[in-house]
Amino acid sequence: MQSSNLYVNIAAYKFITFDDTVEKRPQFRALCEELGLKGTILLSPEGINLFLAGLREPIDKFLAFLRSDPRFADIEVKESFSDRQPFTKMLVKLKREIITMKHPLIKPEEGRAPAVDAKTLKRWLDQGHDDNGKPVVMMDTRNAFEVDVGTFENTIDYRIDKFSEFPDVVVKHKDELDGKTVVTFCTGGIRCEKAAIHMQNVGYDSVYQLEGGILKYFEEVGGAHYKGDCFVFDYRTALNPNLEATDTKQCFACRAVVTPREQLSPYYIPGRSCPHCRKEMRETQESQAA
Known part of the structure; x- marks a missing residue:
């Protein structure tokens, strides 16, 4: 029988000069694929930002690899747990900023x-x-x-x-x-x-x-x-103060957050639409008719 907290979800970032992102990208991607991890890693000249999930041992191996680089030896990691993989794919992206603010002098x-x-x-x-x-x-x-x-x-x-x-x-x-x-x-x-x-x-x-x-x-x-x-930006959508997934969902059509009460609406069709979509559609039609 599988544990209800089988998957370890980690989030971490560090602002540090990282000028070899192009060279490092295939290494990160190959290791994550080898370890069966999924999520997103952002590599930027200003540092790294990552959200990953996998089994305990692969996650620990990834962190050992990351911390073997002196630049990331002291990176702090936040953990939560889930009963299934919260991500559908593994992405390693090159970005100008690990969090976009468009103020390059802020370092x-x-x-x-x-x-x-x-x-x-x-x-x-x-x-x-x-x-x-x-x-x-x-x-x-x-x-x-x-x-x-x-x-x-x-x-x-x-x-x-x-x-x-x-x-x-x-x-x-x-x-x-x-x-x-x-x-x-x-x-x-x-x-x-x-x-x-x-x-x-x-x-x-x-x-x-x-x-x-x-x-x-x-x-x-x-x-x-x-x-x-x-x-949170994965299938769990939201965590409660116990770091447990809640019943809140996100609409795949308009990306709005859909509360448990809103999920009772006939306009909520998982993967297709929600009450927020309906409201936007109605407002658009009214403005066009005016």
Whole structure:
């Protein structure tokens, strides 16, 4: 009988000068295929970002290979588990950035913004202020559809559609956050590496990034001060604070997140359509008729 947590899912990233990505790409691809791993690895001159899943031993062999490169010897990995393979293919891609912000002068390798760990953040949220007495404000750097699945209580959400919109939006709202400590967060921490640096550069005087993102927060302190689940980019769609897959799905047609309640709609046909598709279609027809 197979274990209900047969597959190990790992997420990891590191900002580091990586100028031999073209040479390394076939090595990564060949090893992952040999080990039976699936997922996505992004290789960029600014570093690496990966989401992989496989059995325990192959995952450990991959990590041993990765860490044998001195540049990635200290890479930190977040783990969760699933009863089936959450990815359908294995991709190794070359990218300009491992997370697209379109601000090439922001280089986390040269120095990070201050980070706050999960336990400290929970304590701050419990008491309502940081250790200097400043009110703590949570800022979500993820895309709107991800935020809709779940986020921290009373969080700032600018309803962005892609991360490259974040820099301009956050500049416009800087004055509203004077005198407050802003904690930026995302799924695994990678977006905040750039977001927090940018915020410092444009004049935010007290900004932190949540170390390890939502997934690390779930792992270390559970769901305190968090409402809902955390969107992830694989078949599981969302994880609860116990890092377990939920019943939330994603529509393959329009990519919208479909809640369990929305899945009861006659417009929800797995792999074909959902209520969000229907709404968009109706709005398009109404605008054309006007």
